[in-house]
Amino acid sequence: MKYIILTGASRGIGEALCRKLLSNHHHLLCVSRKKNxxxxxxxxxxxYKMDYFEFDLNNVHEIDELMRNIFGRIDSSNMESIYLINNAGIVFNRLIEETDPASIIQLLNINLVSPMILTGKR
Ligand SMILES: NC(=O)c1ccc[n+]([C@@H]2O[C@H](COP(=O)([O-])OP(=O)(O)OC[C@H]3O[C@@H](n4cnc5c(N)ncnc54)[C@H](OP(=O)(O)O)[C@@H]3O)[C@@H](O)[C@H]2O)c1
Known part of the structure; x- marks a missing residue:
């Protein structure tokens, strides 16, 4: 079984990827704030095998626990490989001078910090 962790699975490219990847050989482990x-x-x-984790990737200090829960769904006796697709992301369409610091931190947490932490987990 190939296990595929896919962030941002609820809509857009993530949902389309998820629908393409669902198969008898894959177990999808989907992450987004709202499940689809x-x-x-x-x-x-x-x-098809799929687990959904409702999680806000802005909560970077809780990603350890998220990944423990995700790895808890992986059966090492049938695990062929594990993939991580860092798809979740946000953009702001305001100018930087009009963007408050909290929004800048949120942008960096979701687009940069959370993929770095997720990538480092094993
Ligand atoms: N579409 C394009 O033309 C394009 C071009 C270049 C790059 N990209 C990148 O490709 C990726 C997907 O794009 P898209 O157009 O499919 O985006 P989208 O439709 O806005 O979907 C974004 C996905 O990320 C999830 N997400 C957003 N904030 C999150 C958070 N705090 N925690 C967890 N999940 C979160 C959303 O789910 P929830 O809202 O349920 O959390 C959703 O599933 C993004 O990283 C985007 O920057 C897209």
């Missing part, structure tokens, strides 16, 4: 119910229903109707 129709995606989950589709996976279950086709009996």
């Amino acid at each position: 119910d129709s995606l989950i229903a589709f996976a279950h109707s086709e009996q």
Whole structure:
């Protein structure tokens, strides 16, 4: 079984990737703030393996616990490989001088810090 951790699976490119990757040989471990119910229903109707973790990647200090929960879903007896797709991301369409510091920190947490922490987990 190939285990695929996919962030930002709820919509857009992440949802499309998830639908493409669902197969009998893959177990999807999806992360986003809100789960996508129709995606989950589709996976279950086709009996594909998928777990969904509702998590805000801005909470960078809680990523350790998230990854413990994700790894808890991986069965090492049938695990062929584990992949991480860092897809979740945000953009701001305001000028930097109009952007408050909290928003800049949030942007960096989601787009830079969380992928670095996720990539370092094993
Ligand atoms: N679309 C493009 O043309 C384009 C071009 C270049 C690069 N990209 C990059 O490709 C990626 C996907 O783009 P997209 O257009 O599909 O974006 P999108 O439609 O805005 O979807 C973003 C995904 O990231 C998740 N996400 C956002 N903030 C999050 C947070 N704090 N914690 C957890 N998950 C979070 C969202 O789920 P929730 O809201 O449920 O959390 C959603 O599933 C992004 O990194 C984007 O920067 C896109």
